[in-house]
Amino acid sequence: MSFMVNLALGLLFGIGLVVSGMSDPAKVLNFLDLFGTWDPSLAFVMGGAVITAFAGYRIVFRRPKPLAGASFHVPNSSAIDRRIIVGPAIFGIGWGLGGFCPGPALTAIALGAAGTYAFLPMMFLGMWLARMATARPVAAA
Secondary structure, eight states: OOHHHHHHHHHHHHHHHHTTTOOOHHHHHHHOOTSSSOOOOOHHHHHHHHHHHHHHHHHHHSSSSSSSSSSSOOOOOOOHHHHHHHHEEEEEEEHHHHSSOHHHHHHHHHHHHHHHHHHHHHHHHHHHHHHHHHHOOOOOO
């Protein structure tokens, strides 16, 4: 059941990315080009997402547990460490250079967007390198 719920939500997210135009890297790059062909539509999409998420969290956390799980998985630490600073910085730089973030990049495969096939292998390589860099050594028994 949980897999089907996650699949449905992922498909809904992907459809939202395509409908909003966020699977087009030119849309993102134009948003970041403040003194050229600036396109403010990404700010409206992000604002709508923030408002929706804010309302959704308020409604969902009134429940004792999620519909498709035993408990809510909420971070229990508020410490700001090197990983919290470096990870988002690398993500932002990659997003600014490539015009993709992971969700729209995966969505753009089906659309055949230019640059997708170069971006995706590098994204997966970066994810693997991050996992290797943060992996804890296995203690010998």
